[in-house]
Amino acid sequence: MTPRLxxxxxxxxxxxxxxxxxxxxxxxxxxxxYAGAPGQITNIFEPLSxxxxxxxxxALLTLAIxxxxxxxxGGLLLYTTIRFRRRAGDDSLEPPQIYGSNQIELAWxxxxxxxxxxxxxxxARTTADVQNQPALPDSLNVTVVGHQWWWEIRYPELxxxxxxxxxxxxSNAAKRKLTFLRLESADxxxxxxxxxxxxxxxxxxxxxxxxxxxxxxxxTYLGNCAEYCGTQHARMLxxxxxxxxxDFARWAAAQQETGVEEPRVKDGRQLFFATSCINCHxxxxxxxxxxxxxxxxxxxxxxxxxxxxxxxxxxxLRGWMRNPQTIKDGALMPDxxxxxxxxxxxxxxxxxxx
Amino acid sequence: MAFQEIALPQSLGTTGSITxxxxxxxxxxxxxxxGLMYIGTALIFLxxxxxxxxLIRAQLxxxxxxxxxxxxxxxxxxxxxxxxxxxxGMPIVAxxxxxxxxxxxxxxxxxxxxxxxxxxxMFLFGGLLLFFSYLAAPGLSGHGSAPDVGWFAYAPxxxxxxxxxxxxxxxxxxLLVSGIGSIVSAINVIATIVSLRxxxxxxxxxxxxxxxxxxxxxxxxSALPPLTAAQIMLLLDRFLGxxxxxxxxxxxxxxWQHFFWIFGHPEVYILMIPGFxxxxxxxxxxxxxxxxxxxxxxxxxxxxxxxxxxxxxxxxFSVGMTSVGNTFFAVSTMLVGxxxxxxxxxxxxxxxxxxxxxxxxxxxxxxxxxxxxxxGLTGIMLGVAPFNWQLTDSYFVVAHFxxxxxxxxxFTIFAAIYYWYPKAFGRMLDRKLGLWHFWLFLxxxxxxFDPQHIAGILGxxxxxxxxxxxxxxxIYNLISSIGAIFQAAGLLCLVxxxxxxxxKGERAGDDPWDAWTLEWTTTSPPPEYNxxxxxxxxxxxxxxxxxxxxxxxxxxx
Numbered sequence: 001m002t003p004r005l006x007x008x009x010x011x012x013x014x015x016x017x018x019x020x021x022x023x024x025x026x027x028x029x030x031x032x033x034y035a036g037a038p039g040q041i042t043n044i045f046e047p048l049s050x051x052x053x054x055x056x057x058x059a060l061l062t063l064a065i066x067x068x069x070x071x072x073x074g075g076l077l078l079y080t081t082i083r084f085r086r087r088a089g090d091d092s093l094e095p096p097q098i099y100g101s102n103q104i105e106l107a108w109x110x111x112x113x114x115x116x117x118x119x120x121x122x123x124a125r126t127t128a129d130v131q132n133q134p135a136l137p138d139s140l141n142v143t144v145v146g147h148q149w150w151w152e153i154r155y156p157e158l159x160x161x162x163x164x165x166x167x168x169x170x171s172n173a174a175k176r177k178l179t180f181l182r183l184e185s186a187d188x189x190x191x192x193x194x195x196x197x198x199x200x201x202x203x204x205x206x207x208x209x210x211x212x213x214x215x216x217x218x219x220t221y222l223g224n225c226a227e228y229c230g231t232q233h234a235r236m237l238x239x240x241x242x243x244x245x246x247d248f249a250r251w252a253a254a255q256q257e258t259g260v261e262e263p264r265v266k267d268g269r270q271l272f273f274a275t276s277c278i279n280c281h282x283x284x285x286x287x288x289x290x291x292x293x294x295x296x297x298x299x300x301x302x303x304x305x306x307x308x309x310x311x312x313x314x315x316x317l318r319g320w321m322r323n324p325q326t327i328k329d330g331a332l333m334p335d336x337x338x339x340x341x342x343x344x345x346x347x348x349x350x351x352x353x354x
Numbered sequence: 355m356a357f358q359e360i361a362l363p364q365s366l367g368t369t370g371s372i373t374x375x376x377x378x379x380x381x382x383x384x385x386x387x388x389g390l391m392y393i394g395t396a397l398i399f400l401x402x403x404x405x406x407x408x409l410i411r412a413q414l415x416x417x418x419x420x421x422x423x424x425x426x427x428x429x430x431x432x433x434x435x436x437x438x439x440x441x442x443g444m445p446i447v448a449x450x451x452x453x454x455x456x457x458x459x460x461x462x463x464x465x466x467x468x469x470x471x472x473x474x475x476m477f478l479f480g481g482l483l484l485f486f487s488y489l490a491a492p493g494l495s496g497h498g499s500a501p502d503v504g505w506f507a508y509a510p511x512x513x514x515x516x517x518x519x520x521x522x523x524x525x526x527x528x529l530l531v532s533g534i535g536s537i538v539s540a541i542n543v544i545a546t547i548v549s550l551r552x553x554x555x556x557x558x559x560x561x562x563x564x565x566x567x568x569x570x571x572x573x574x575x576s577a578l579p580p581l582t583a584a585q586i587m588l589l590l591d592r593f594l595g596x597x598x599x600x601x602x603x604x605x606x607x608x609x610w611q612h613f614f615w616i617f618g619h620p621e622v623y624i625l626m627i628p629g630f631x632x633x634x635x636x637x638x639x640x641x642x643x644x645x646x647x648x649x650x651x652x653x654x655x656x657x658x659x660x661x662x663x664x665x666x667x668x669x670x671f672s673v674g675m676t677s678v679g680n681t682f683f684a685v686s687t688m689l690v691g692x693x694x695x696x697x698x699x700x701x702x703x704x705x706x707x708x709x710x711x712x713x714x715x716x717x718x719x720x721x722x723x724x725x726x727x728x729x730g731l732t733g734i735m736l737g738v739a740p741f742n743w744q745l746t747d748s749y750f751v752v753a754h755f756x757x758x759x760x761x762x763x764x765f766t767i768f769a770a771i772y773y774w775y776p777k778a779f780g781r782m783l784d785r786k787l788g789l790w791h792f793w794l795f796l797x798x799x800x801x802x803f804d805p806q807h808i809a810g811i812l813g814x815x816x817x818x819x820x821x822x823x824x825x826x827x828x829i830y831n832l833i834s835s836i837g838a839i840f841q842a843a844g845l846l847c848l849v850x851x852x853x854x855x856x857x858k859g860e861r862a863g864d865d866p867w868d869a870w871t872l873e874w875t876t877t878s879p880p881p882e883y884n885x886x887x888x889x890x891x892x893x894x895x896x897x898x899x900x901x902x903x904x905x906x907x908x909x910x911x
Contacts, residue, residue, distance in 0.1 A: 059744070095643060116689065
C-alpha cells in the first residue's frame with residue numbers, strides 16, 4: 001500500500017492562471033484596512049462622556065492583551081506551519097511520535113488562567129464603577145419610554161414631554177452634571193445606544209432600567225435603537241443634544257410654555273382636533289391628550305420627524321401626513337386620507353407649534 | 355478475532371431503478387445512508403439560507419437602498435439565522451456523528467437504527483415546515499408570512515399583540531419538530547458509544563472525534579429542553595391565554611431571554627465542538643503525529659461542556675442585571691477561554707515537530723486555526739462586560755459569531771468533507787477545484803466579515819434593513835457585500851467538485867490518507883455491515899499498530 005500522501009507534495013495554488021484574480025481579491029482585502037476614515041459621529045472609540053470613557057479604558061486594555069495573544073499564538077502557528085511542512089525531498093519516515101508533555105500542558109493552562117485573572121479584575125472594577133454611580137446633588141432625571149418605533153422623552157421634574165431628541169446640560173470638571181435615564185418600554189424590548197455617551201441599556205416592558213450619561217462637549221450625539229423591535233427597528237434613531245447649562249435652562253423654559261393660538265391657522269387647528277389625530281397625539285393645554293404617538297406641543301423645536309426618518313421641514317411634514325409609509329414603511333401612524341387642502345391647513349397649524 | 359454472523363440484505367441500494375433507489379432512501383435505517391442524507395439535506399439548506407444572506411448583503415451594499423422592504427428583510431435575517439443554526443448546523447453535526455461514530459468504534463450500526471431514521475425525518479419535516487411558512491403563515495386573516503422575529507424570538511415581540519398571523523407559530527412548531535430529531539439522535543449517539551464499542555476500545559482509547567461527539571450529545575440533552583419548554587410556554591401564551599411572556603399582563607420579557615440563552619449559548623458549543631472533533635482527527639493524520647495531550651483534550655472538552663452551561667447571560671449584559679450578576683457571567687465566560695486555549699495549543703503541539711502535508715483537509719484546518727484564534731479573541735472582548743455594552747447588538751457581534759461559525763465551524767466542515775468524502779464514495783475530490791474553493795471562500799469570508807468588525811465599532815447596530823450615509827459605514831458594507839460574491843463562487847466550486855468527483859474522481863482505495871482510525875480499515879465506501887469481522891483494538895491508533903508492528907502505540911499509552 002503506497003499512501004497517496006507520499007506521492008505528491010503539491011502546490012497550494014490552483015494554478016498559474018488563477019494568480020491574477022486571487023491577487024486582486026487579496027488586494028481588496030488589504031484595502032479594507034485602509035479604506036475610508038472612521039466616521040466621527042458614532043465611533044465607540046471616541047467617547048465624550050464618563051461611562052463611555054470608562055468602557056473605552058477597559059476596552060483599550062482588553063485590546064492590548066488580545067493583540068499580544070494574537071501575535072504570540074498567531075506567530076507560533078505561522079512558524080509551525082512553515083517550519084514543519086513536508087518538503088519535496090523528505091524521506092518517507094514518520095516524524096518522532098510525541099504523545100504529550102505534562103510540563104508544557106501545565107504551562108499553557110496556567111498562563112491563560114493568569115490572563116483571565118487580570119481581565120476579570122478589570123471587568124469587575126469597570127462594571128461596578130459604571131453601574132453603581134450614585135446620583136450627584138443636582139442630577140437631571142429623564143424618563144425614556146421606548147415605542148415601536150420612536151422614543152418618548154419625559155422630564156418629570158420639569159414637566160416637559162418631548163420625543164426622539166433628548167436635551168441635556170453638558171458637564172464640566174468644575175461642576176459635574178449627570179443625567180440619569182429611567183428606561184421603560186410601552187410595547188416590546190428596545191435598547192438605548194448613543195455610542196459616544198455610554199454603552200447600551202435595554203428598555204424592557206414591565207421593567208425599569210437605569211443608565212446615566214455625562215456629555216462633556218456641547219453638540220449633537222447620534223444613536224440608534226440597538227435591540228430588534230420589529231419592522232422599523234432601523235429607523236428608530238435617537239439624538240442627544242448637549243447644551244451649556246444656561247442654554248439648557250432656556251430650552252427647558254421654552255418647552256414648559258404652552259403654545260399660543262394663532263388665528264390665521266384656525267382652519268387647520270379645527271381639522272386637527274376634528275380628525276383622529278388627537279387619539280394618539282398630545283398638545284399641552286388642549287384636549288389632545290393621546291400618548292400612543294409623540295407629543296406635539298413643541299413639534300417645531302425638533303430637528304427630525306418620525307424618529308430620525310426625515311428632516312423636520314414643512315414639505316416632509318406634509319408628506320409624512322399624506323402617507324407615512326412612504327417615509328417610514330411599516331410605521332404605525334395611519335394614513336388619514338386627507339385631501340391636499342386639508343393637508344395644507346394641518347401643516348400650517350403644526351408649523352405654529354414652536 | 356471473533357467472527358459474528360450477520361444477515362446480508364438482498365439489495366444494497368446502489369443498483370436498481372431510480373424509484374427503487376429512492377424507496378431505499380426512504381426506508382433505510384443504515385447509519386451511513388442516513389448520515390449522508392443528513393449531510394446532503396444540510397448542504398441544501400446551507401445553500402438556501404446562504405442565498406438569503408446574499409440578499410441581505412445586496413440590500414445593505416449601499417445606504418438607503420430600497421431593493422428589499424423592511425418586512426421582507428426582517429423575514430430574511432430571521433429565516434437565515436434559524437435555518438443556519440437548526441437546519442444546517444445541527445443536521446450536519448448529526449450527519450457526521452451518524453456516519454462516523456459507528457465506523458470509528460468498530461460497530462455495525464447505531465444502537466437504535468430506526469430511531470435514527472425517525473430523527474432524520476423529523477429534522478427534514480421540521481425544516482420543510484419552517485419554509486412552508488412563506489406560503490401558509492398568512493392564514494385566513496392575511497397577516498404575516500415567514501417568521502420575522504429574529505432567530506432569538508425575543509418576547510414580547512412574539513406575543514399575539516405584536517406578531518399576528520401564524521408566522522411565529524410556524525417558527526415554534528418547526529423548531530419543536532426538528533428539536534425532537536436532535537434529541538433522539540443525541541440519545542442514539544450516547545447509547546451507541548456506551549454500548550457498541552468494539553473489543554479493546556476502552557473510553558480512553560476512543561478517537562477524539564468520538565469523545566467529543568459524546569460530550570456534544572450530552573450537551574444537546576441538557577440544552578435543548580429549556581428551549582422546548584420555553585417554546586411550549588410561548589405556544590400556551592399565544593393559544594391558551596397564559597401570561598408567561600405577556601408583559602402587558604405582568605409576564606416577563608427577561609424570562610424568555612434567560613430560557614433562550616440557557617439553550618442558545620451551549621448551542622454555540624454544540625455546533626463548535628463537532629468542528630473541534632473533525633480537526634482533532636485531521637491535524638494528527640496530516641502532521642503525521644498522534645494527538646498531543648489526548649487526555650488533556652478530553653478534559654478540556656468536558657470543561658467547555660460544563661462551563662458553557664453557566665455563561666448564558668453574557669448575551670444579556672445590557673438587560674439591566676446588577677453589577678454582581680454581570681461580573682459573574684463575565685467571569686464564567688472568560689473561564690471557557692481557558693480550555694479553548696488549551697485545545698488550540700494542543701493542536702499546535704501536534705503540528706509542531708511533524709511533517710505537515712498540505713492536503714485539502716489540512717489546508718482548511720490551518721485556515722480554521724487562524725480564524726478561530728481571532729474569533730476567540732473577539733469573544734474575550736465581548737466577555738468583558740463593559741466593552742460588551744458597546745459591542746453587543748452591533749455589527750461587531752455579527753462579525754464575531756460569523757468568525758466562529760464560518761471561519762471556525764464551516765471551515766472544519768469543509769475539511770471533514772474533503773477528508774471523509776473518499777471513504778463515503780470511494781473517490782477523491784479534485785485538488786484543483788478544492789484549492790479554488792479554499793482561496794475563493796477564504797478571501798470572500800475575510801472580505802465579508804473583517805470590515806463588519808469596524809462597522810460595529812463605528813456604531814452600526816445589527817438587524818437594520820438600511821442606514822443613512824455619513825457615519826462611515828458605507829465602505830465597510832460595500833466591501834462586505836462584495837465578499838459575499840466570492841463566498842458564493844467558492845461554494846459553487848465545492849458543489850461542482852462534490853458532483854463531478856462522484857464519477858470522475860480518482861479512485862481512493864481503503865486508506866488514501868495513511869490514517870490511523872478504524873473507519874479506514876474497511877472498504878470505501880464501506881459495506882452496509884461496515885466490517886466483515888468486528889475489529890479489536892489495543893491503542894488509540896489501531897492502524898498505526900498494524901502498520902508499525904515493531905513500534906506500536908500500545909507500548910506507550
